Amino acid sequence: MDCPKTMPETAERRKQGAAVRERFVRVREDVAEAALRAGRNPAQVRLMAVTKTVDEWLIREAVEAGTDLLGENKVQEIQRKRGNLPPAEMHLIGHLQRNKAAKAAECADMIQSLDSVALARELSAAGGKLGRTIPVLLEVNIGRDEAKFGFPPEQTAAALEEIMRLPCLSVRGLMTVPPFLADERQTRAFFSQMMQLFIDIRDKTLDNISKEAHAMEVLSMGMSGDYPWAIAEGSTLVRVGTAIFGMRDYR
Numbered sequence: 226m227d228c229p230k231t232m233p234e235t236a237e238r239r240k241q242g243a244a245v246r247e248r249f250v251r252v253r254e255d256v257a258e259a260a261l262r263a264g265r266n267p268a269q270v271r272l273m274a275v276t277k278t279v280d281e282w283l284i285r286e287a288v289e290a291g292t293d294l295l296g297e298n299k300v301q302e303i304q305r306k307r308g309n310l311p312p313a314e315m316h317l318i319g320h321l322q323r324n325k326a327a328k329a330a331e332c333a334d335m336i337q338s339l340d341s342v343a344l345a346r347e348l349s350a351a352g353g354k355l356g357r358t359i360p361v362l363l364e365v366n367i368g369r370d371e372a373k374f375g376f377p378p379e380q381t382a383a384a385l386e387e388i389m390r391l392p393c394l395s396v397r398g399l400m401t402v403p404p405f406l407a408d409e410r411q412t413r414a415f416f417s418q419m420m421q422l423f424i425d426i427r428d429k430t431l432d433n434i435s436k437e438a439h440a441m442e443v444l445s446m447g448m449s450g451d452y453p454w455a456i457a458e459g460s461t462l463v464r465v466g467t468a469i470f471g472m473r474d475y476r
């Protein structure tokens with residue numbers, strides 16, 4: 226069994242647990258309000274709780290408060306935590322190395338961080354061995370940020386065409402993390418460019434490729450610092466960590 230090193234005393238734990246539940250409920254309300262303000266149906270925006278570095282006992286509080294979608298940036302964490310948590314969908318949102326593709330194909334419900342055609346080939350092959358079609362999002366490096374993974378926006382459509390031809394992947398949409406230090410105007414411009422790319426790609430007709438196999442319905446963008454803007458620009462899935470669990474402890 227895997228015990229956290231610094232399991233707090235019961236009273237302290239109860240307090241921290243209550244804080245996570247409250248913050249989750251508040252973020253969920255905030256997401257719905259942002260959708261309404263944008264003239265959108267709140268049911269069209271999914272809230273993911275990003276649980277990287279968060280202890281299982283605290284994640285459990287969020288799941289009990291109503292979270293049904295968790296995001297992790299390491300495949301080992303999904304593998305380790307899944308068995309110890311109540312049922313919830315678990316998506317990989319961090320860069321995946323090709324040598325971990327088989328493990329990811331086995332234990333992630335969706336891979337949001339598909340960032341190369343080579344990785345797509347590995348994942349499809351791994352899916353084939355498992356008899357499973359792997360749902361994926363293409364990660365787009367919308368800000369052309371040197372420090373980030375993802376397809377440059379102008380290469381996304383061509384990559385998508387190749388990836389859609391792989392037998393054991395199902396492309397469900399796009400994901401992005403905009404540059405960290407951008408202000409509101411710049412960040413909204415990146416989100417708006419993502420929305421445009423999403424629409425262009427979704428409406429593209431491809432020969433001999435089944436549209437049902439690749440239902441392009443997810444535009445994953447928006448984090449703690451910018452999710453209301455992402456929702457205003459068309460996001461269908463926001464990935465929120467800090468605003469639910471507090472500041473991360475990377476010890």
Ligand SMILES: *Cc1c(COP(=O)(O)O)cnc(C)c1O
Nearest residue numbers: 275318448449450464465466467
């Ligand atoms: C950590 C992370 C998030 C959540 O970030 P917060 O600012 O804590 O909400 C969202 N998406 C990705 C890809 C992440 O790595």
